[in-house]
Amino acid sequence: MTTAASTAPAIAHTPSATALRSLGVIRAQGEEAAKFLHGQLTQDFSLLGLSEARLAGFCSAKGRLLASFVGFKRAHDDILLLCGRDVLPATLKRLSMFVLRAKVQLSDATDAFQVWGLSGTDAAARPWSKTDGADGSQTVVLYPAAGLGRALWVAPVDVAAPALPPLEAAQWDWLEVMSGVAHVSQPIVEAFVPQMLNHESVGGVNFKKGCYPGQEVVARSQFRGTLKRRAYLVSSDAALSVGQDVFHSSDAEQPCGTVAAAAPHPAGGWNAIVSMQTSAATDGALHAGSATGPALGLLPLPYPLLEDI
Template structure:
């Protein structure tokens, strides 16, 4: 058993300081978000959570959310803290006459990631733990994960602390993309497998970028996808990848990366890349940079027709 596996089996929680929360409150909150996001929010209930993207008119992801309902007239949207202010500002521009008030609730709804323990319902379900919300996230590297959202400032789960690097490593290994400031407007949802992991509803009505997203899905072959890699060097979101056979232009971009929790110096990388470039060695930063070693995704990608 590796040190990383041993650590991942512990039951503990970590404060997610790199996440924030937007609150949408009011009787039109769900219908307003339904017209803005890639996900159906009209049919949210107290037992479900959902993954969603927020796109530009060109279909590029500005942000991604884990969202759930807290009461009949309040939806909470967890996203990367480094792009929350601009995302909140942009969403607020389109509220217009809708009875929906958007605000930064990060201080009032502290988020923790929980590793291990028993699974509280199926993936993307929402339950409660005392006054807190508990969202079941996809497993990563065979380990159960939850998002814990407190009901007041300073609240925390009654669990021992776990390593922040462990949480980030598992987040990368889940294969579920989280858009950050360094990757905003870089990806159409399918380029980072967002529709594969349940973040796009193709039956819902229009939203910004919907035509581009639908066209990417139904016309022609998708030429870019996200894949998992290991590398022996430090990696970070927004770094470019290069194929050894084509050193003059990037073959892709890192969507998420995290150091292995065993202290080995290795990094796990979730990177968007040209599918055709997978036939050649891929390198980080330049064609002569650190080698990226492919790993299996935790889910199957659809066969492209």
């Protein structure tokens, strides 16, 4: 299937920037900040270095993602977690329930920091690496998309914003989709275990770390055999929305998947990340919304999948 959403992008390769007002910031401060987060999230924060960042999930007891973060240390006792503003209040409230006597203070620091998306950076840079600027900013390398390097730039609100040409927010959203890395937003809270979004393949799960909420379910999903649900990139001529059902031609009644992220293609059409049954990706036709809805075309993922163990 050929759609406008599978053609070359109309985004300049020169560096550009956009303010990411859809992202919020949770701040963890205190001598046990890293230890606390290590015990709550899917990634290792105890060994997190100052030149690294982490993709991490916060799961329910059933292993379902309540939120996902890009986390990094501003200092050894000061950690920022970037997540969608729509899931931040409930996530902060739930995380705070587990603090108990831990020497850590959690807060909503969204108003204290600015977050920008940078496009056209070094596409060969290592994802989840971090550099510190002399102005107090931090730059976190993300997975590239459509041949473009990408990064998050985070700084206190009183620091001068990046002096780069503007990038439209819709174009950044499209690059996020094309990176193949879906983050948790309100419509898909508790819809997926991390592997259903390929998080274990893009550095979002550490299977060697200690326990965290839902850890047994997440580990069992990985080690019991073939994973039966994965995230895929798709294209469509019609608009797609997060939380929308996806149907396979073999079953008109039961959906085979769910749209986890979606954005319009700069040249027309739409792209999306769909979490669906692996069997649905082998043959047959895919449709959004219903068995007779808009057709979806599968696109290759921009990264290899971690094989089932």
